[in-house]
Structures are given as C-alpha cells and as structure tokens.
Amino acid sequence: MNRPVRLHPAWIVAAVAFVALVGAAGFRATPSVLLHPLHAEFRWPLATISAAVSVNLLLYGLTAPFAAALMDRFGIRRVVAAALVLVAAGSGLTVFMTASWQLIAAWGVLVGLGTGSMALAFVATVTGRWFVRRRGLVTGVLTAGGAAGQLVFLPGLAVLVGAYGWRAAALVVAGAALLVVPLVLRLLREHPADLGLPPYGASEIVEPARPAGGAAARAIGALTQAARTRPFWLLAAGFAICGATTNGLVGTHFVPAAHDHGMPQTTAASLLALVGLFDIVGTIASGWLTDRYDPRLLLGAYYALRGGSLLLLPGLFAATTEPSMLVFVIFYGLDWVATVPPTVALCREYFGTSGAVVFGWVFASHQFGAAVAATGAGLIRDQLGTYHLAWYVAGMLSVGAAVLSLMLLRRRGAAFTEPVPVAAAPKAWSYRD
Template sequence: MDESRTKTGFYYGWIVILITFVTLLVSAGIRSMPSILMLPFEKEYGWNRGSISSVVSTGIFLYGLIGPFSAAMLEKFGIRKVMVISMAVLAVSLSVTPFMTALWQFELLWGVVAGLGSGMLANVLGVTVANHWFVKRKGLVVGMLTASAATGQLLFLPMLAQITVSVGWRYSVYTAVAALIVLLVVVAIWMRNDPYDIGAAPYGSESPVKPVFFTGSLFLAPLQALREGMASKTFWLLAGTFFFCGFSTNGLIGTHLIPACGDFGIAEVMAAGLLALMGLFDLLGTTLSGWLSDRFDSRWLLFWYYGLRGLSLLFLPYALAAGPTELLIFSVFYGLDWIATVPPTVKLAANEFGRAKSGMIFGWVVVAHQLGASAAAYGAGAMRDFFGSYTVPFVTAGFVCLFAALMAVRIAKIGAAVRQSHAAQ
C-alpha cells in the first residue's frame, strides 16, 4: 500500500509542504527582525544607522552565499537533518543576543551565525523540497513556499514590533526563539526527506523513484555547478535580474521601510503593519505567480514583475511625504510582486540546467540576489546618514528594476527538445 496517502487519499507530500512553508515563514520573520531593532539599538547602544546596516548587510550576504552549499548538504545529509541542525544553531544565536554589549557581538550573532543559519532555511530549501516531492504543480508549490517569506512578515513583524514597543526588544527575540523550538520539534517528528522514504511516488508520477545519493564534494560540487552556469548567458541574465531583485526588496524595503517611516513620524507598529500588508498581498501575488509560471512564458512574467516594481519604488518617496492613503496604495501595489519573481526564475533555471543541477544553480542565482540586497542594506543606510533621507536609494532602486525588466526579455527561450530532455532527468 502507498503509505504516502491517508485512507481518504490525501497525499503526504502536502504535509511536508506545510511544514516547509511554516519553517520558511519563521525563518523569514526572524531575518526581517533587524528592521524593528534598528531604532531601539540606535537609542540603547548609540550605534548609527550605517553601522547597524553593515551588520544587516553581512547577514544578508551570508544568507545568500550559503545557498548553493545548502543545496548540496540537503541532498547529502537529508532535508530533515539539515533543517533541525539549522534551527538549533539559529535558536542558540538568538538566545545569546539579549546579552550582547558591543557592535562586534551583534555582527557575530546576527551578521554571521544568524545569517548562515537562516540561509539554510531559505528559498533553496523550498526548491529542493518541491523537486523531491512534486512533478506536476511544481510551479504552484514553489510559489507557495516562496510566498512564505512574505507571510513571515505578515505574522511576525506587527506582533514583534508591538512586543518591542511595549516591553522591550529582548522579549521579541525570546518570542522568536520560542517559535523556533516548537518548530524544531515538529520537523524532527513529521518531516520526511523524499517520497521514496515512505514508499510513495512524487506527485504526478506513477511509481516511486529511488533518489540518487549525492556523492560529490559538498564544497566542490556547488563550485562545479557555478562553473557550468557561468558558461551560460541565461545564468548571467538570471543572476543579474536577481541582483536587482534583492537590491529592491529585502535589502531596501525589508530593512529600511520602518526607519524611513520613522523619519516622517510614523510609529514603528504602524510601519510594521505596512510591511505585513505587503506580506499579505505578496502571499497572493507569489502564489499566483507560481500558477502563471506553469502556463506562460516566464521571461515576460519577469518583465512585468520588475517593471511594475520599479514604478512602485519611484512612487514611494511621494507616498511617504503625502500620507497614509498613498502609503497604503504603495503597500498593496508593491506587495503583489514583492518576490513574485522567484517561481519564473526557478523555472527558467530548471529549463536551462535540468532538475539534477537546478538546486545548486538556483542557489548561485540567489547569491546574486543577496549581493544586491546586501549592497542596498548598507548603501541605503549610508546614504540616509549622508543625505538625511531615503529618497535617493528608493529612486535608484526604481530605475534598476526597470533595467532588470529589459534584461529579463533577453533570456533565450529554451527549445522544446532541450526542455523534454531536462524533464526526463
């Protein structure tokens, strides 16, 4: 009997997807916490915004850099084991944070340890789980898992901001640790690595497929994948557009929207609510993007996503100065395509490089994303200190998104024969 299905015929892979969704949700919520800690740290420790932003920048960079190696570790050691270890490391790092007294300790705990720990629980995890458990509806699944990052902000930021304002930032950190511990137990008990482990076939396939055991080097295999990717024009275009994606999302808006609102007298809790609203609409937009990527040319989807995001960022400085109604319009419009770029980017990478290598290749594309995010996280803070406002970084991000839209349509449309060959892998 197929153990993957309950008596009602429910596919166990959906439970795996739910656990992965919640894991990515919690990880994303934790990664977004520096945006609500920036102002309290300025007041308590006297650190300027540029210094705090440099720590966030380091964390974002390492969060992305670990991606390709995370893909290799997930294949070699198993998804469940890697998830448990990563959450344990992240919980320890957060638990020590309330006792720090110097900037270098913040850099170590949040820039290095939390950056690497949360990077193991990022988009590459979602892509790996989708590749193992689904053949059909993979685009939809990737969209759902990608949207969990936005949902993390939806659930966590307003609550953590309220805790920070009411009883102090340390209690918001303890809340995040408690969520991690509960989730660690859930993963240890119910998570499964592959449908073959329970005698199941991937969704959309007729029979169980024994997974190929990863025999490559954890260090060399990702580098070999990078070398192969660098020989492809598609890789450079995907990496380039994703650099601008990171530059305009978690590095800029995710890190600096709350302090930017503070410059206009908007309370932290209200500003966190704006990010949460973006998260709600991105949950809808990114899930829809996954559905669309199963049906339409991903290159043109990226063109529209980047173009519309660029226009929304050009509107943001006006919205901040104008008032709540304009900010609400920005939050809805921008939120719909916050990370809607991921499902079509994943599909284009899989089409070009095949299922076996798409995880590591996409991991390197995510590195480019995080390089862009890291540059924006530090650069926007430094420019805010220099110019006294965030107008220049917001407008700059708007124009680079418009440029990314043009880059997207330059990606070659892969031929049907090559696509069928990769699908058979």
C-alpha cells in the first residue's frame, strides 16, 4: 500500500519567507511615487529627498551581513519579526515629519534597518538551511518576493497618493508590515534538524553549527577572510553596479523621469510595477538556470543585456506608453534581479558555510551602488534638467559588470573552506518532489 505523501516543512518555511519579503518590499516600492508629492509639499530639493532614499538603500545593504549573523545566533523568527516592526514604525512615523532630517531618520534609518534584516542574505540563509535540491529555484522564487511586493503595492500606492495623499500610502505600508508579524512568529521555523528532519533533498540530518562569539564578530570575520580573495571583489564590484542600475536608478527615478516627459505618475508607476511582474518570471527562471548552467556565464549575459537596454532607454520616454517602452519594461523586468540566484550560488561555492554571511557583504556593495546612484541621479536631474546622462552612465557600467563576471571563469573552486557540520543519524522521512 502506498504511503501518504507529506509536504516537507521546507516548503512551508519558504512560503512564509516569501510573504515576509513581500511585506518588506512594500515600503521599498514607495520612493518613486513619493518624490514629487514630498517635493511639492515641503519644497525640499529632489537631491535632498533622494539622499533619504540613499540612506535607506545603504543601510538596507549594510544591515544584511549582520542580520545573517544574528539569524545564526538568535534565530530567523526573532530577527524577521523585529525587522517587520521596524519597517512599520519607520513608515508610520513619516506622517508626523516636518523637516528633512526626520525623513532621513524614519524613511532612511528605521526602514533601512528593517528591510535590510530581510534582505537577500535572509534568502541565502533560508535556502542554505532548508534546501539541497531545488536550491537555485527556491532562491529565485524568494528573490522574486521583493518584485512581488513592488507589484502588489506600487499601483495601489500611486492611486492612494493621488486620491488621499502620500500619508495614506505610508500608513497602508505600515499596516501591511504588521500583519505579517503573527505569521512569521507562528510558522517560520529555524532548522530542519529541530524537527528531526534532513533538509529538502538530503538523506541525513545536519545539526546546525552553533556560532562562536557575537554576531558582529562573525560578520566582520567573514568579511575579513573573504576580502583576501579575488572572487569576493569581482562579485562585490559587479553587484554594486547591479544595485546602481536597479534600485538606485530605475527603482527610484524611473517614475520621475517618465513624468518629466509628460507621462502621468500613475501610468509610470504601473509600468514600474510591470517591471516587477516580469522580474518574478525572470528571477525564477534564473534560479532554474543556475541549477543547470555555470553562474559566471549567466551573470555575464545578464549584465551585458541590461547595459544595452539602459543605453536605449533615453530615447523611449514619451507622454504616452509606446510599444517600444513596453518592450523595454518586459525585457528589463526579466533581467532586474536575475543576477541574484547565480551570485548566491557563487558565494556558496567560493565561501562554503560562510556563504550566506559573505553574500550579505556582497549585497551591501549592491546597496552602496544603489545609494550612490539614487543621489547621483537626483543631482544630475537638478543640475542638467534631465536624466539622460544617468541612463548612459548606468548602461556603460553594466557592460563593465559583465566583464567582471566573466573574469571569474579564470578561477573556480572554493576561495576558503570551513568545517562542515557533522551529520546526525538519519531519520526515516518520505516525500516527493
């Protein structure tokens, strides 16, 4: 008689992580629809508002490696729940601000710390603990959670801003983040070994390694060791360009740039949300490809294609949505964060059990690039009255990132190794794909 098929808890953990990532993405989707309303109400220069975005993006990245180490020490559940509360607090407090420094404190610092704790290092931690098979695919799906959040929130936020003002949008994001907290506390498990199970696709129970020392020491130690290797700097430089050309430039300034050409803000926001829709498809497909092909070649192709599309973008803006712009949105969406699954895989390949923490530092470089681009593009717009130069620079940088990725082909294998946790005795367990 056939035994009943049981769903491996790894899939439940992945589903909860996806929902948490969607909730965290809500506030990250708002900068592009709030730039002009904040500028109109407070008369702050776009460069000043963009500086708050830059602080947010920078902390979003710098928090990631420490959050990954904190998850190792205190558990995923506690760290993610606290992060969602920070996002809600930062978003809600913006409705009371009267000065630009308060925007930086709430939008930049609180939300940056909260979303950074649920950044892509969180994805690397979950997939590293719970999956052996389908790891690349699940990485792609969870990474797409950020795009799904953009897709879910952005058009609605644009409508809210137009109908009720930007404060209503900020409060909706705060409420959405709080709604996810009970789900995380109840269903987000720490390790498969805690349930007496192997990771999905494995046959042996892997006892979690108990980190020695504090989370900060672990994060700094991983950086110190990784920084001595050539692959780390190639990955970090490429990912910095990735951040500059996605979150920093397109994510922050696409809507204002389209508005400069006469396109209604709600239409431009819908186009950016469409980027998010195709990003889901592209990132999941990238995860599937990462399980099958050399991630170095995938990164080279992704960055080169992105560079070409950005060099063409300035000529595509118009007051109405032309077919050429729709082609760009579809193409760019497919490529948006398709770079994440191969980058996570390479960090795991080169840096072993420290891969999630090292990826946190690589992701910090991503957000450093995003922060520079967010402020830089705002300055270009203030000084030149157009974003054209920003798009051209971003296109050339993307081509450079493709070259950096292909340079990784010259050296493969682990950059350094760490002891692998000792496997406990296997427990009978039955599941199917």
